[in-house]
Structure formats: C-alpha cells, structure tokens
Amino acid sequence: MKQHEFDWNAYVLKEMPPAERERAAAYLAAHPEARAEVEELEMTLTALSRLPQAEPVRRIAFVSDPVLEPNWWQRFWASGPRLAFAGAAMLSVAIVVHALVPQAAGPAPAGTGITTEQVRAEVHAAVAAARTEEQVRFEQVKAEILDQAQAQRQADLEMVREAFVMMEKRLATAQSLAVRYGGD
Numbered sequence: 001m002k003q004h005e006f007d008w009n010a011y012v013l014k015e016m017p018p019a020e021r022e023r024a025a026a027y028l029a030a031h032p033e034a035r036a037e038v039e040e041l042e043m044t045l046t047a048l049s050r051l052p053q054a055e056p057v058r059r060i061a062f063v064s065d066p067v068l069e070p071n072w073w074q075r076f077w078a079s080g081p082r083l084a085f086a087g088a089a090m091l092s093v094a095i096v097v098h099a100l101v102p103q104a105a106g107p108a109p110a111g112t113g114i115t116t117e118q119v120r121a122e123v124h125a126a127v128a129a130a131r132t133e134e135q136v137r138f139e140q141v142k143a144e145i146l147d148q149a150q151a152q153r154q155a156d157l158e159m160v161r162e163a164f165v166m167m168e169k170r171l172a173t174a175q176s177l178a179v180r181y182g183g184d
Contacts, residue, residue: 008034012041036177040170047166 006024010016016024028035077083 006034008038008041012038012045032177032180036173039173043166043169050162 006020006027007016008024011021011024014021028038
C-alpha cells in the first residue's frame with residue numbers, strides 16, 4: 001500500500017473537510033491504485049457494519065471477589081465428611097420415626113369394596129396418562145429445538161451468502177485492476 005497525501009480513512013468515514021474532500025476525489029479520479037485502496041476500505045467498513053452488535057461486559061469478576069465464593073449450601077455439599085454425617089443423621093431420624101409411628105394392623109377392612117385389580121387398573125391408567133403427557137411435552141420441546149436449529153441454519157446461510165458476495169466483489173476488483181494494469 002502506498003503512502004498518499006490524503007487520509008483515506010477520514011475520506012471513507014466522511015470526516016474530511018469539504019475542500020480537502022473535493023481534492024481527494026479529484027486525486028482518486030486520476031489514480032486508480034488509490035481508488036482501489038479506498039474501495040477496499042469501503043468494503044471493510046461495509047463488512048464491519050453488518051456484524052451483530054454485542055452487548056459490552058458490564059462488570060469483570062475477579063477470583064478474589066466475594067460474588068464468586070460458594071454459598072453455605074454449596075460448601076456443605078462439597079465436603080465429604082459433612083455429607084456422610086448428614087446422610088447418617090437422616091437415616092437415624094427415619095428409623096426413629098418408623099419405630100414411633102403406629103403401623104396399620106393387617107389388610108384393609110372387607111367393607112371398603114376396593115380390590116387389588118381396581119388399584120392396579122387405576123395405577124396403569126395414571127401411568128399411561130403420565131406417559132402421554134410426557135410424550136406431548138417431549139414433542140413440544142423437540143419442535144422448539146428443531147425450530148431454533150432451523151433459524152440458526154438460516155442465519156448461518158445468510159452470513160455465508162454475505163461473505164460470498166463480499167468475496168465476489170473483491171475478486172471483481174482484483175480482476176479489473178489486473179486487466180487495467182496488465183497483470184494475471
């Protein structure tokens with residue numbers, strides 16, 4: 001890239017004073033290598049303007065920040081001996097409660113009218129309803145994931161198409177310069 005008397009970045013960004021801009025335009029008309037450089041800058045600016053706007057990071061967390069320290073529950077479950085003690089304590093409480101709660105004396109009275117087959121049929125019906133509900137939810141989640149994947153695919157294809165168009169423009173510029181100056 002040659003060094004010219006004009007700041008082409010200011011020219012492309014339209015930050016140049018009007019009088020100097022007119023002189024630069026006249027210079028571009030007379031010098032094709034400068035015109036090619038300005039076209040490259042304009043293509044770069046166009047490509048940058050098509051990039052998605054990213055949200056800047058609001059705060060950077062450091063390792064010493066108290067925000068990153070685990071809370072008491074995470075610290076409790078992270079320790080092996082404490083977790084073993086908690087499990088043993090829960091088992092002890094369950095044994096004591098089981099010993100103190102009175103047990104039902106034998107099978108249900110004969111006058112209730114509920115048979116084992118009826119209970120079994122109701123359990124099967126409840127399980128079937130739960131499976132149907134689970135299948136419906138699975139299909140909904142699957143459809144959502146497929147929709148998201150299709151939208152991402154379309155976005156990716158659009159980005160590839162834009163990159164291809166930009167590469168075609170660069171190739172056309174390079175070919176026109178090669179024809180103009182007798183290169184390959």
